[in-house]
Amino acid sequence: MAALTIFPAIDLKGGQVVRLAEGDMDRATIYGDNPAAQAELFAKAGSQHLHVVDLDGAFAGESVNGAAVESIIKAFGGKVQVGGGIRDRAAVDRWLGLGVDRVIIGTAALKDPEFVKSAARDLPERIVVGVDARDGMVATEGWADVSDVTVEDLARRFEDAGVAALLFTDVGRDGLLKGCNVDATVALAKAVNIPVIASGGVADINDIYALRPHVANGIEGVITGRALYDGRLDLAQAIAAGRA
Incomplete structure (x- = not known):
């Protein structure tokens, strides 16, 4: 069986490394002011994949923390995926030109699917x-708006488009250490023929063990942020568990 890829997360707000609670910009915890140094720590722990979000960009609709992302790419050395405010082809090409491995498109996937x-x-x-869900419905604009489209309906629109993966986030759990919504993530993976990355609420190593058997169902990986920063999850252990 293939490994479950562990994506440590660096969320950027005003050039600082933060974590939000339920995507609320007013509920941000600052974990550092040197994103590149944080990326190096993750690399030293054995990570070859990194998840970066330009939070300011998600609300502004365009890149805001570009300089910080560039410093992360140089420091990390592995594969970096970036999301936040990517709404047109120029933005996609700009990130890929800077050395980003994959770009994550959320709001535009709902509002401009043909571009995606x-x-x-x-x-x-x-x-x-990016398929972000609040009570099963797609949330956009940095999770500020909730649509009348279900998660599965949005995902199915991209089944034959050649997207690399779906990034499924349960907004109601994000940054709260409540545990990953394994059931909803697996249900989505079974409903479509696109690999799914789990996100939102990872609390400890038990979430990794819970997701690991579902690689066969199409779960590609899992994103973890606050559990790492709070010391509840050891990244090297998580990577090993993903391979076990």
Whole structure:
């Protein structure tokens, strides 16, 4: 069986490393002011994949923390996926040109699906669709708005487009250490033929063990942030558990 990829997360707000509670910019915990140094720590722990979000960009609709992301890419050395405010092809090309491995598109996947499909066709394995859910419905604009589209309906729109993966986040658990919503994540993976990355609420190593058997069902990986920063999850142990 393939390994479950562990993606440590660096969320950027005003150039600082933060974690939000339920995507609320007013509920941000600052974990550091040197994103590149944080990326180096993750690399030293054995990580070859990194998840970076430009939180300011998600609300602004364009890149805000570009300089910080560039410093992360140089420091990390592995594969970096980036999301937050990527709403057009120019933004996609700019990130890929800077050395990003994959770009994550959320709001535009709902509001401009043809742009996403076109990018996915032109750039195989480089486009990840962010499917953010609040009570099963798709949330956009940095999770500020909730649509009337279900998670599975949105995911199915991209089944034949060649997207690399779906990034599924349960917004109601994100940053709260409540545990990953394994059931909803697996249900999505079984409903579509696109690999799914779990996100939101990872509390400790038990979440890794809970997701690991579902690699066979299409779960590609899991993103973890606050559990790492709070010392509840050891990254090297998580990577080992993902391979076990």
